[in-house]
Amino acid sequence: MATLADVARRAGVSPATASRVINGSSKPVADELRERVLRAVAELRYVPNAHAQLLARPQRSVVGVLVHDVSDPYFAEVTRGLQRVATERGRLVIICNSYRDPEREVEYVDLLRAQQVAAIVLAGSGYHDPTVNALLDERLAAYAATGGRVAVIGRHRHRGDAVLPANEEGARLLGAELRRLGHRSIGVLAGPRPLTTTSDRLAGLAAGLDEPLPEARIRYADFTRDGGSRAAAELLDAVPGLTAIVALNDSMGVGALNLLRARGVRVPADVSVVGFDDMPIAADVTPALTTVRLPLAELGARAMTLALDAPGGRDRVETLPADLVHRDSLGPAPA
């Protein structure tokens, strides 16, 4: 690997001068020398060692992003927004997948800290477990104490700037609409219990329906298509007379749709199905899924903006609105 010293030697100048030319320092360098340095750089295919640079100058430029799983469409979309802003600002992004393992999440925070990242963006639902939260908080605090910036997406209980999707409000909208359409016997396909996203949406739904949701009509499963399918099967078997199924994310909704089709249940004539998130797939299934739209990419973009902007003294919290997307899978309750 060619070093700056190699370049300087080849150009017949000092490393100081070479560095100045390469970084476009404000200190003027004679054209002749500049020329020689540039030529040497090209000939040696010199690329400065980013670690040495980082060590030599205080300024940190990369940003760490911690998501549950980038290949999940939800996070893929959030990440897109994060990346867009980061790229606009000339920041490199390191993406880490915690795969929903809180312990790995903590490890990754340390790893990002070791990388001297300028900011850490935590995306995705938080957990209810206080032990886990305390541990994570402790690490984030250690990071923030050294001047690191923290932004979280969709987690209430953490330090740092936050941008929150209107999970509760979106679910409330959904509940109110179901109620308006006469649905009274409603089953819920919920995500994993320990996630705050699950409980937030559940709470909003109950508020919108204007009645408590009996646990017997809720099934908890993974936030995946198969999870939704299994949970829907259980629910259907356990609760006769269901007129609507609320999936707490679109993947589960799609799974439910599939199961219903397999069982010959008509949607929405016999049973209505609604989802959450408005992922691209929601519009493409049949019947097209009625769902709650969350501005996912925007969530990411806002979070990255907060993370990169100068700290505003106090932690800033932004809430991004959710709205109902009417498609074909929701109809009036059958008489």
Added chain:
Amino acid sequence: MATLADVARRAGVSPATASRVINGSSKPVADELRERVLRAVAELRYVPNAHAQLLARPQRSVVGVLVHDVSDPYFAEVTRGLQRVATERGRLVIICNSYRDPEREVEYVDLLRAQQVAAIVLAGSGYHDPTVNALLDERLAAYAATGGRVAVIGRHRHRGDAVLPANEEGARLLGAELRRLGHRSIGVLAGPRPLTTTSDRLAGLAAGLDEPLPEARIRYADFTRDGGSRAAAELLDAVPGLTAIVALNDSMGVGALNLLRARGVRVPADVSVVGFDDMPIAADVTPALTTVRLPLAELGARAMTLALDAPGGRDRVETLPADLVHRDSLGPAPA
């Protein structure tokens, strides 16, 4: 940010000793001192500066991954495979999105080089433009010359180890099946022209159909749902009597399905539709999309394995098979 010197001072030992304790060096350290160092580390919440470590020891541990766009399901899946293997081997992955801009791709190679990554994995279709390829090759060569490892996914013409999806063979299978079912008037929704993926799949399709594909029955567009939708509309308008539409990836296939539904064309009774890649969504649309399955995660996993394994002297090339997934969107040609 606490440094090793801080830790050493607080523990009342030399930095050398502190370092040895922290890294579990083979050199023995008295329990008493070890204890003191560990306590200091905990109290100061010390995390070693990864950049300083990288500078101090020759060993490089992070791997760079360059994809078109992680939020595209195709790359999301490939990335999942890449990550899995990287994590198993204790490697951190830096993911970069080129957004299909060859120039940005070259920039990112340099950036990864600057980061001293142990290996670079290039995922996603290559380009036909020889200028672009030459430039990229030149940078990769510079990287490889300094001991960097390169692995590519789905690109023929680059140095380094390669793992290739059987694009051509998969398309051949598809073509043969269409022919068997009596389709003679076939339209193609192709991806961007400059991509080798597009031309490979086109070539395989023609081979399977056992007849050349007239350009008039091909429409080039983005590898997206909307691209597919638009291209399908054009094709339908331009070519009367079409009995089948081949989309060169599933997103385009889904777009086509949507357009056909909007126009009241029955699938597959009037027109058959097939896709490519077998992304999760393919099974969930109605009718479920017949497509060619590519082992995407496996592609990623193999590439990462090649990249991390000791170089085998010559560049290794692996091809992963494609197979036909029969679903509902393909039927016999109408009489």
Added chain:
DNA sequence: GCCGATCAGGGAACGGCTTTCCCGGCGGTG
């Protein structure tokens, strides 16, 4: 009891780059 071997711990060099500080030379000015 003395010498050499062994061992734990510390000093210091090193990795690659940036940046401050200093020096020599030039032009301008009185």
Added chain:
DNA sequence: CACCGCCGGGAAAGCCGTTCCCTGATCGGC
């Protein structure tokens, strides 16, 4: 003509760890 100031360039001091090498001390053997 002498002096001052400015300017371009280089020497060198870090940044933060790791590790080689050395030192001082302890221990074993004769």
